[in-house]
Amino acid sequence: MFFIDESGSIPKFLDQRFKNRYFVISFVHTNNPKHLKNTYKRAIGYLKGKHIDFFENLKDPKECKASEMLPYMKAYILEKLASNTDIKIGYMVVNNTEIQQRFRDKPGRSFNYLVKIIMENFSLTKEDIINLELNIDNRNTALEGLTELEGYLYNELVLNKGTVDSVKVNYLESCDHYNIQVADLIANVIYQKYRYHGMPFPNYSDINYDIDKVHPYTPEYLHQIVKRHIVVPYKYPPSRNPAYKQVSAAVQK
Secondary structure, eight states: OEEEEEEEOOOSSOOOOGGGSEEEEEEEEOSOHHHHHHHHHHHHHHHHHHOHHHHHTSSSTTOOOGGGSOHHHHHHHHHHHHHHSOOEEEEEEEETTTSOHHHHHOHHHHHHHHHHHHHHHSOOOHHHHHOEEEEEEGGGGGSTTGGGHHHHHIIIIIIISOSOSOEEEEEEOGGGOHHHHHHHHHHHHHHHHHHTTTSOOOOOTTOOSGGGOOOTTHHHHHHHHHGGGEEEEEEESGGGOHHHHHHHHHHHO
16 A cells, blocks of 8 residues: 655746755555554654644644654654554655656646556555555645546556556545655655755754754755665656666566
8 A cells, every 4th residue: 555745846837946856756655554654643642742832833733744844853753664664665756857848737647657657666565466555645636637547547557557456546635644644754855855965954043952953964864764665766757867777677577
C-alpha cells in the first residue's frame, strides 16, 4: 500500500527562480499501515506534549505540516519511522527548468505520468500485484486531470503491461490520516534537500533552544536518516539523472 504527497509545484510557465526549480512527489510504501500510523501518532503526540505552545499556535492545530515543523522535530519523527516501521520510499524530483512546455500545460496529467513511472520501477509485493492501492492527499485533486489517475494506471499497468491485477486510488484528507502526513514529511525532506543545495539555509534565528540551532547541512542530515529506506530515487527529465540508469538496469534484470 502506498501513501503519496507532493511538495512544490509545476508552474504553467518557465520560472527561472531557484525557489521554484523543483517539484517533488513522495511515495511511502508499507505492508502494515496501522503500525505506521501508530508510530507516527506516538511521535507527534510526544512532541505535542513537550511543545504545547508551538502546536497550539499552528495555522491548523489539527495538523502540523512538515513545512511548519522545526528541524529537530522532523529528525525525531524520522528516526522513529526509520527504526520502527517497514517503510520503503520512492520519490520523483522534477526539475522545472528542464521540462518542456507540454509538460506544464496539463500538470495533473503530468502528475499521473510521473506516478506511473515510479510504479513501474518499484518492487511491488504480492499484495500490491493483486490490488495496487494508492492513497493520495485530497488537496491534490485540485489539479485538472488528477482524478483520472485510477483509470490511467488501470490502462497502463493492468491492461497494457499486466503488472498488477487491479488498481485503487483513494483521495484522503491529510488532517484525518496520519500516513498521508508521513508522506508529507518525506516529500518535504526530499524537497529541502534539492531546493537548498548550494543555497544559504533559511534563517531560523527565532529559535531559542540550543538543540534547535540549524546547521547549513540540516536538509542533508534529515535525508540521511531515511536514506536506507529509499528504494526508488528518480529525477525527471531522466537524461540528467545518474540514478536512472541504475533503476532501469535493475528493472531489466
